[in-house]
Amino acid sequence: MGYSLVCKDCGLRFKDEGFDFSCPNGCSGVISTRYDTPLQPEGSGIWRYINWLPVKRPNSYDLTPVLLRSDPISSEVGAEVYLAFHGYFPEMGAKLLTCTFKEVEAVASLRYAGEHKRDIAVASAGNAANAFLRFSELEDIRSYIFIPERVFGNLFCERKSENSKLIIVKGSYDAAQDLARKFSRLKGIAYEGGGLNIARRDALATLAYHFHERYGFLPDEYYQSVGSGTGAIAFYEGSKRLIRAGAAKQSPKIVVAQNEPFAPIVDAWNAKSREIAKDYGFDPLEVVYAKVLTNKSPIYSARGGLYDIMSESKGHGVSVSEKEAKSAGNLFIKAHRIGLDPAAEVGLAALLKSRANGRVLLNITGAGYQRLKKDVKIERPDPDWIVEGADDLEMIR
Numbered sequence: 005m006g007y008s009l010v011c012k013d014c015g016l017r018f019k020d021e022g023f024d025f026s027c028p029n030g031c032s033g034v035i036s037t038r039y040d041t042p043l044q045p046e047g048s049g050i051w052r053y054i055n056w057l058p059v060k061r062p063n064s065y066d067l068t069p070v071l072l073r074s075d076p077i078s079s080e081v082g083a084e085v086y087l088a089f090h091g092y093f094p095e096m097g098a099k100l101l102t103c104t105f106k107e108v109e110a111v112a113s114l115r116y117a118g119e120h121k122r123d124i125a126v127a128s129a130g131n132a133a134n135a136f137l138r139f140s141e142l143e144d145i146r147s148y149i150f151i152p153e154r155v156f157g158n159l160f161c162e163r164k165s166e167n168s169k170l171i172i173v174k175g176s177y178d179a180a181q182d183l184a185r186k187f188s189r190l191k192g193i194a195y196e197g198g199g200l201n202i203a204r205r206d207a208l209a210t211l212a213y214h215f216h217e218r219y220g221f222l223p224d225e226y227y228q229s230v231g232s233g234t235g236a237i238a239f240y241e242g243s244k245r246l247i248r249a250g251a252a253k254q255s256p257k258i259v260v261a262q263n264e265p266f267a268p269i270v271d272a273w274n275a276k277s278r279e280i281a282k283d284y285g286f287d288p289l290e291v292v293y294a295k296v297l298t299n300k301s302p303i304y305s306a307r308g309g310l311y312d313i314m315s316e317s318k319g320h321g322v323s324v325s326e327k328e329a330k331s332a333g334n335l336f337i338k339a340h341r342i343g344l345d346p347a348a349e350v351g352l353a354a355l356l357k358s359r360a361n362g363r364v365l366l367n368i369t370g371a372g373y374q375r376l377k378k379d380v381k382i383e384r385p386d387p388d389w390i391v392e393g394a395d396d397l398e399m400i401r
């Protein structure tokens with residue numbers, strides 16, 4: 005198989021049986037992959053690093069984020085700033101058709117499901133849904149995508165795959181997650197697992213290998229806006245694999261950004277707490293500008309989660325206001341003539357208000373939606389079902 009799974013809590017190593025991202029000992033540590041062979045880059049896109057992905061063969065997806073050093077952002081920040089540009093802007097070579105890094109996660113997750121011959125149920129606050137709707141066509145399985153009603157207006161697709169089914173949940177993101185999980189049990193299909201899915205995280209970890217291969221070093225600091233924290237954890241895990249293999253010396257400080265007034269990770273970190281506050285007294289989807297950052301149950305407290313990697317890497321958290329985010333977005337348009345997604349604006353705003361040092365990598369998690377609209381006809385995908393509670397799940401075929 006070429007890899008085994010390791011529990012970040014008890015250290016148990018075990019075999020991957022497919023879609024069981026929890027420890028056989030019953031502890032709650034994050035489950036990570038441990039690859040048996042050194043990294044052997046070959047080919048292009050994420051599949052260039054396939055021997056450090058939990059799949060055997062690639063599918064036909066061959067797009068990739070674009071790496072560049074940004075002189076204008078560097079001079080604003082006063083450090084050497086590199087961008088991992090996930091989005092659509094062909095002039096730069098960036099062609100992600102759903103405009104965000106969730107596309108990379110979804111494609112690898114679909115490949116993993118395809119190889120295990122399992123239909124999946126997945127919950128999303130928007131970007132992952134777009135990606136699963138579009139790219140389910142790559143694999144011969146069916147994906148059931150559950151989204152909260154409030155983000156339906158943000159969905160878009162230039163071609164919805166026949167293999168994907170869209171289920172609108174009348175409720176919060178948590179409700180969508182809960183129903184996706186219940187549906188998977190009811191139908192005996194796999195619960196996709198979100199950020200706990202090893203295929204998703206290892207796909208995002210390829211950014212560390214890509215960056216290291218291109219520049220010959222890892223950044224001193226890594227900035228990203230986070231909802232679940234999947235991308236930041238993945239970049240750290242990827243860095244650690246390179247260090248373990250002797251290819252790199254030190255992992256970057258992991259700095260995560262969130263959008264006020266809902267910044268549970270940053271608030272917990274600043275309070276030096278491993279626990280996330282249970283309730284903010286409002287549904288963040290109703291008040292937060294960058295809606296994709298409203299995950300109430302991020303991968304923070306569990307061993308191997310954000311609390312641990314921010315501690316180990318001497319990183320920190322930064323929260324920014326909507327005003328700061330939009331102002332960062334305007335700066336980026338002046339610098340690179342590309343519109344950022346709200347979440348990417350939050351990441352840039354956090355970098356601008358931090359005292360970053362040395363070589364910094366900013367993950368531009370989503371951008372270029374307006375540019376995409378010029379090239380392709382996009383539309384809102386039709387929902388296949390609208391559900392309110394568990395009783396409605398029976399009708400889904």
Ligand SMILES: [Zn+2]
Nearest residue numbers: 011014027031
């Ligand atoms: Zn364990």
